[in-house]
Amino acid sequence: MPEGWNRITNMKNGLFGLVLLIIMHASMGCSLIKIEKSENRNPVPQSIILNSGLEVSATGLTTISKSDFFPSSFRIEANNTIIYIDPLAVETGEKADLICITHAHPDHFSKADIQKLIKADTRIVCPKTVAGKLRKYGYNISVVKPGDLIEPAGNMIIEAVEAYNINSAFLWIKAHPRSKQNVGYIFRINGKSIYHAGDSDFVPEMKNIKNIDLALVPVGGDNLTMGIDEAVKLIHHLRPGTAVPMHYETKINRDMNRAFKGFKSDVKIVKLD
Secondary structure (H helix, E strand, O other): OOOOHHHHHHHOOHHHHHHHHHHHHHHHOOOOOOEEEOOOOOOOOOEEEEEOOEEEEEOOOEEEOOEEEEOOOEEEEEOOEEEEEOOOOOOOOOOOOEEEOOOOOOOOOOHHHHHHHOOOOOEEEEOHHHHHHHHHHOOEEEEOOOOOEEEEEOOEEEEEEEOOOOOOOEOOEOOOOHHHOOEEEEEEEOOEEEEEOOOOOOOHHHHHOOOOOEEEEEOOOOOOOOOHHHHHHHHHHHOOOEEEEEOEEHHHHHHHHHHHHOOOOOOEEOOOO
């Protein structure tokens, strides 16, 4: 372990501090976290049905460094097309038609899960930092950056949008700097729209996002994503029909329940597990 690691660790507590340290020291080869299905995962996938041909489900709780974590991992079924976003600790024999990755951090980009879901004609949509790690496998990859549009199938448009941090997580280091061109995604399918914000603060570009039916919004905070208060502001701005919190340790459930209990809006807040 690199000298000084313990001093840094003492300055950041909890799961997200550990994840940040792994991000910072990835090049040093320190493998400190284990990501797997949580023992508390609901055996029945929780889902939201937007219309008769469009269903969005969570892949379920994971355990990261012995803490239960609700990840940014979702499955969309649209007219028999199967889409995964940031698949993590997925338990299924079902293959994906499309896999969308927001960025290269290990709680979003899992080669093991991609290999589990891939088939001959699977298309992977991802930013360049992810594509560079997948080139050697010969996958069908579409590289995107914020502002790009792709039309992978009939009646479907996917827009890559900005996802980055405004505030530094440690000293001057941002966990998700804008320069990396990480992305969130807007899926417009069958007359409905689904927004997956990726790992991001509430950044100015989000004010241009409109007409969202379902918003998947990170709430974990710790200067890695927006916290609960910022998420509430984003949801008020977007005014989607339904909003789902994501990317959080379950130990913040009490704070999250308190924040959303007094939510003054016609938006339906749905917690999936």
